[in-house]
Amino acid sequence: MANTPQAEKRIRRNDRRAEINKARVSRIRTFVKKVESAIDGGSKDAAVAAFAAAQPEMMRGVSKGVLHKNTVARKLSRLSKRVAALA
Structure with missing residues (x-):
């Protein structure tokens, strides 16, 4: 449990940021799934x-710090x- 006002604020901020980051990663996954379904089609x-x-x-996810740049580079390379x- 947080003992100081600063620690309480960090908990609140961390919870807000976690929600935002979770939404961002989910959005990226949706975009990737659309590419994969088009490839399968x-x-x-x-x-x-x-x-x-x-x-x-995906690159925005890197700049926002929710994904590692090498992870995104690898995934983009494989998708491309x-x-x-496809021919």
């Missing part, structure tokens, strides 16, 4: 459009390779 145009929408969202493989 075999539609290159839809996959390219979904990837173009997902990429800035799968999108490019």
Whole structure:
């Protein structure tokens, strides 16, 4: 339990930030799922459009500190390779 006003405030702030970060990661996952479903559907145009929408969202997650940059780089690389493989 928090013993000081500062510690109580940190708890409140941490709870608010955790909610925001959780929503941000969930949003990114949704964008990635849209790309994967377009790839599974075999539609290159839809996959390219979904990837173009997902990429800035994932990079925003890096800049906000909710995802590691190498994790996002790896995921983007793998997704782009799968999108490019559609013919």
